[in-house]
Amino acid sequence: MKKIIGIGGSLSDFSTSKYALEYALKGAQKTGAVVELIDLGKMIIPMHDTRLEMIPDDVKLLCDAVRSADALIWSTPLYHGSISGLFKNAIDWLQLLAEDEPKYLTNKVVGLICTAGGVQGMQGINSMEYIVRALRGWTFPMVVPVSNAWKTFDMNGVCEDEKVAQQLELLGKSVANASVPVVS
Numbered sequence: 001m002k003k004i005i006g007i008g009g010s011l012s013d014f015s016t017s018k019y020a021l022e023y024a025l026k027g028a029q030k031t032g033a034v035v036e037l038i039d040l041g042k043m044i045i046p047m048h049d050t051r052l053e054m055i056p057d058d059v060k061l062l063c064d065a066v067r068s069a070d071a072l073i074w075s076t077p078l079y080h081g082s083i084s085g086l087f088k089n090a091i092d093w094l095q096l097l098a099e100d101e102p103k104y105l106t107n108k109v110v111g112l113i114c115t116a117g118g119v120q121g122m123q124g125i126n127s128m129e130y131i132v133r134a135l136r137g138w139t140f141p142m143v144v145p146v147s148n149a150w151k152t153f154d155m156n157g158v159c160e161d162e163k164v165a166q167q168l169e170l171l172g173k174s175v176a177n178a179s180v181p182v183v184s
């Protein structure tokens with residue numbers, strides 16, 4: 001049984017990037033995969049600091065979840081044409097996977113979602129694409145930029161745009177079913 005880890009969200013009480021991730025994970029779950037959502041808005045992750053000798057608990061949790069994943073789904077809000085600081089900082093901590101064998105995200109596929117106030121969500125997707133490549137992972141070709149996110153989800157996290165809901169579920173399902181060329 002595959003394990004799919006979703007990483008994302010924001011510090012907002014009404015986080016569209018978290019809601020979008022929930023839809024994608026629902027899609028993954030429908031394939032029979034085990035899913036887990038790492039809600040960055042609920043975690044205590046200090047700024048990445050190479051001087052720190054103790055690894056914070058939530059950083060350990062994040063790294064162990066990534067290690068245990070067959071595949072991942074990342075979901076960030078678009079901030080000033082790129083990913084949020086919260087998201088980037090969490091991903092910077094994956095530097096702790098540098099000494100793993102295989103290292104970083106080797107052999108893992110990553111599905112990408114970016115929710116935007118306007119219509120430029122692809123900019124956040126493109127930023128994440130570079131990061132996944134740097135971490136030796138494989139991005140899934142289908143991506144979901146969510147435009148006008150503030151009116152796409154209601155206060156309870158219900159997606160009011162049927163087409164977006166379908167795309168998010170399809171992304172989750174596709175990521176869970178995907179296989180990547182194994183790099184040895």
Ligand SMILES: Cc1cc2nc3c(=O)[nH]c(=O)nc-3n(C[C@H](O)[C@H](O)[C@H](O)COP(=O)(O)O)c2cc1C
Nearest residue numbers: 010012015016017077078079080081116117118149
């Ligand atoms: C600091 C900041 C920067 C933002 N920059 C952009 C931007 O460049 N383009 C855009 O379309 N929306 C921008 N937004 C709007 C967010 O992308 C949008 O509200 C998103 O849905 C927030 O995600 P969340 O609901 O998970 O917090 C920005 C919001 C904030 C708070």
